[in-house]
Amino acid sequence: MSDAPMQAQQPAAGAESEPVLTVRNLRAWYGTMGDPVRAVDGVSIDLRAGETVGLVGESGCGKSTLGRAIMGLLPDGAAVAGEVRYRGRDLVGLPQRDLRSLRGPDLGLVFQEPMTRLDPLVTIEDHFLETLRAHEPDTDTDEMRRRSLAALAGMGIPPTRFKQYPHEFSGGMRQRIMIALALALNPKVVIADEPTTALDVIVEAQILQILADLRRNFDAALLLITHNLGIVAETCDRVAVMYAGQIVEEGPAREVFTEPAHPYTRELLRSTISLSTTGLHYIPGAPPSLVDPPSACRFHPRCPNAMEVCARKDPIEMTPGAEEGRPREGRVLCWLHGPADEIPPGGERPLERGEIALAEEA
Amino acid sequence: MEQAASIGSEPRAALGETLLQVRDLRTLFSVRGSFLDRLRGRESGSVKAVDRVSFDLRRGEVLGLVGESGSGKTTLGRTLLGLVDASGGSVKLDGQEITGLGEGAFRPLRRRLQIVFQDPHASLNPAMTIGEAVADPLRIHGITGDREQARTRVAGALERVGLQPASQFMDKYPTDLSGGQKQRAVLARAIILDPDVLIADEPVSMLDMSVRAKILELMIDLKRELDLTYVYITHDLATAKFFCDRIAIMYLGKIVEIGPADEIYADPKHPYTVSLLKAIPEPDPSRAVPRDLPRGEVPDAVTPPLGCSFHPRCPRAFEVCGWESRDLRALLEARWTRMPEAEYRAEREVIGSLEPLDEPAMSAVLEPASGHAPREVLELIHRLRADAPDDPFWKGVAEVRERGGAVAIRFHDGLEPRDVEAGRSRLECHLYDPEALAAAERARNAQRSNDRPSSDRGVAK
Numbered sequence: 001m002s003d004a005p006m007q008a009q010q011p012a013a014g015a016e017s018e019p020v021l022t023v024r025n026l027r028a029w030y031g032t033m034g035d036p037v038r039a040v041d042g043v044s045i046d047l048r049a050g051e052t053v054g055l056v057g058e059s060g061c062g063k064s065t066l067g068r069a070i071m072g073l074l075p076d077g078a079a080v081a082g083e084v085r086y087r088g089r090d091l092v093g094l095p096q097r098d099l100r101s102l103r104g105p106d107l108g109l110v111f112q113e114p115m116t117r118l119d120p121l122v123t124i125e126d127h128f129l130e131t132l133r134a135h136e137p138d139t140d141t142d143e144m145r146r147r148s149l150a151a152l153a154g155m156g157i158p159p160t161r162f163k164q165y166p167h168e169f170s171g172g173m174r175q176r177i178m179i180a181l182a183l184a185l186n187p188k189v190v191i192a193d194e195p196t197t198a199l200d201v202i203v204e205a206q207i208l209q210i211l212a213d214l215r216r217n218f219d220a221a222l223l224l225i226t227h228n229l230g231i232v233a234e235t236c237d238r239v240a241v242m243y244a245g246q247i248v249e250e251g252p253a254r255e256v257f258t259e260p261a262h263p264y265t266r267e268l269l270r271s272t273i274s275l276s277t278t279g280l281h282y283i284p285g286a287p288p289s290l291v292d293p294p295s296a297c298r299f300h301p302r303c304p305n306a307m308e309v310c311a312r313k314d315p316i317e318m319t320p321g322a323e324e325g326r327p328r329e330g331r332v333l334c335w336l337h338g339p340a341d342e343i344p345p346g347g348e349r350p351l352e353r354g355e356i357a358l359a360e361e362a
Numbered sequence: 363m364e365q366a367a368s369i370g371s372e373p374r375a376a377l378g379e380t381l382l383q384v385r386d387l388r389t390l391f392s393v394r395g396s397f398l399d400r401l402r403g404r405e406s407g408s409v410k411a412v413d414r415v416s417f418d419l420r421r422g423e424v425l426g427l428v429g430e431s432g433s434g435k436t437t438l439g440r441t442l443l444g445l446v447d448a449s450g451g452s453v454k455l456d457g458q459e460i461t462g463l464g465e466g467a468f469r470p471l472r473r474r475l476q477i478v479f480q481d482p483h484a485s486l487n488p489a490m491t492i493g494e495a496v497a498d499p500l501r502i503h504g505i506t507g508d509r510e511q512a513r514t515r516v517a518g519a520l521e522r523v524g525l526q527p528a529s530q531f532m533d534k535y536p537t538d539l540s541g542g543q544k545q546r547a548v549l550a551r552a553i554i555l556d557p558d559v560l561i562a563d564e565p566v567s568m569l570d571m572s573v574r575a576k577i578l579e580l581m582i583d584l585k586r587e588l589d590l591t592y593v594y595i596t597h598d599l600a601t602a603k604f605f606c607d608r609i610a611i612m613y614l615g616k617i618v619e620i621g622p623a624d625e626i627y628a629d630p631k632h633p634y635t636v637s638l639l640k641a642i643p644e645p646d647p648s649r650a651v652p653r654d655l656p657r658g659e660v661p662d663a664v665t666p667p668l669g670c671s672f673h674p675r676c677p678r679a680f681e682v683c684g685w686e687s688r689d690l691r692a693l694l695e696a697r698w699t700r701m702p703e704a705e706y707r708a709e710r711e712v713i714g715s716l717e718p719l720d721e722p723a724m725s726a727v728l729e730p731a732s733g734h735a736p737r738e739v740l741e742l743i744h745r746l747r748a749d750a751p752d753d754p755f756w757k758g759v760a761e762v763r764e765r766g767g768a769v770a771i772r773f774h775d776g777l778e779p780r781d782v783e784a785g786r787s788r789l790e791c792h793l794y795d796p797e798a799l800a801a802a803e804r805a806r807n808a809q810r811s812n813d814r815p816s817s818d819r820g821v822a823k
Contacts, residue, residue: 058570059541149703158695159706160716170659200430201597203659205641227571230643254647271572272645273600275627280579280604283572286540 026082054232057242108187172203251330261320309347378421413615429612482544493532621787669776684776685758
């Protein structure tokens, strides 16, 4: 939306490694009978080697669409614009054939439902050999087998079960097999879309621990898409918070969670019920429709800090803390962080509005 | 704005008389074997989805049934409602036995027992307006024939759940509503008959984070206004902490620990409860705790572990917890997973088939592979023990010896966990059962006197 300088406001990359994948002003929309659903609306994000980035947001905020748009995996009827740059190539608009050869060895994907992604008639061994053979026809079978076993072992799957069929494994093991299958090709970028959502809490914690360990001895960039803030806090280096198709805040996970810059991040954290929660909080209203999102800042109808400018002008991407003279790493899309000279006179007055009718609420 | 519902500080209403008394309740599902199994005349098994469960539900309380998938919590809820037939035991509503009643006899009771399901999208008929859906229970129970009267009653229920003004929602279809609004409509339908007990099966887990608290708050209000008693079924210990007066932790069909919510969270006793609490991710970085997770996953309910069902994953399991052959296989596989492939192959080729271990037994026999001597298998077992001497598995091993060209491992006799009291909780765990602790002591003593004369053949030190 805002065509504000995206990179300019970000801290200088300096010592940080070059991003493996850069997304710039990406848009993705689905055609419907009526107006299009703008699921991703002007998203920019960088993924660096060896780094785990959490992409959080509520259902319908566009986070899964963003993951699929990066991989070029959107269904027919969806359109994409913007730029996804990987190793000097723009993946947007690349022919399917080229994309297909990138998926696997370069871009790995882990889906939510592990049960539906493994062929019930094919052993785990053959799943691996087939995958490796398709992408690396020159590798000999022994080497493939060795790498497969190593990938499985990294996920805690015993070598004795290499020749078994998917139905002989539990849901958690199948998901670990899926992750191992994605990692066996040593992809540079892995996108994991709610990889543990269908699993039980202990198994989820086990898999997250493995993912956290992987980060240390594996140099892929991992984008972890989830609605669970606790998972991000415990496994991610950076976090991007998505609301109504846009990234409203991004920064180091620890800082974003201890000192959220965007009111939505703050309210979302407060409404998350964890063991240490002492009171029930919620955000009034419901996440907006992406067919006809609210004007200007999309969170303004639900935002406790909304000002008049929030309903009238698109917010500009800023460095959090910059207005107070102590800039932090990251970016935030919110008028509370200025820039002051862009706010029209009187724009800082609290937004007058009728109480959100309970009927409008979820 | 964000309203803080001070449930914690609210004085709890004095709990009333027992509304539901559940004793030794069992629900079995028969499992048909494969076509081949039937041809071979193998017996089909059964799953004990609910396995001898007992508890009281007192008027006005919120009881949480907490467990992972496959723990039997949902089946228990359905059995209470007569949606699934109990295979044994008893459920009494105000002293009246309600298991074994036919549908005809049960139906009037459903006015008193209502359920809310997890998925609000699937709970509402897409072809019915919200008004029709909420009025449906009135029609089914033949309560009010008068259209106008019914409409007034439906409007009252809708307003009560916050769908105001009701006239705006009456004629809408489910697709016009958000997830939270749908769950409100489902709640309206559940309360329209003025029930005593509401069984809520994961009522907020499909909802967005930002609206979950709102539905929980609504349920708290409804409970107060309508004198409801809740059974809250969930996998989420964090919401249960807020919502429940008492918590029952379920694992493989059993209640393994039940007690007042504050005690369960402040002083969890069953090792499974401890693990569940440790596994919850914490969004506040300053509170994140290092993890120490149990290994493995919930086992197959068709062939549950012997003794205590949790023993294969339990960090504190000891002699009498029910050690068996499958635990040896798990131990070997865990070791091999961590080994470089060449070392794994070297060890694996010493042993013949691992399949005999899959048949649950209190002893395990490992045959050497052809071309290998039993001595090599014995050495492998000793190596296993030397590398991980603190694994609870070794507490369960009574004897390892070479016998008839193979290596035989005998485990201590396992005990079925009994219902014991600890603090204000009741649980099924040998760690809190003096008899089980005494039995373990006897087992250790017997092993010591056994080992002495034959230490050369016995377990490695």
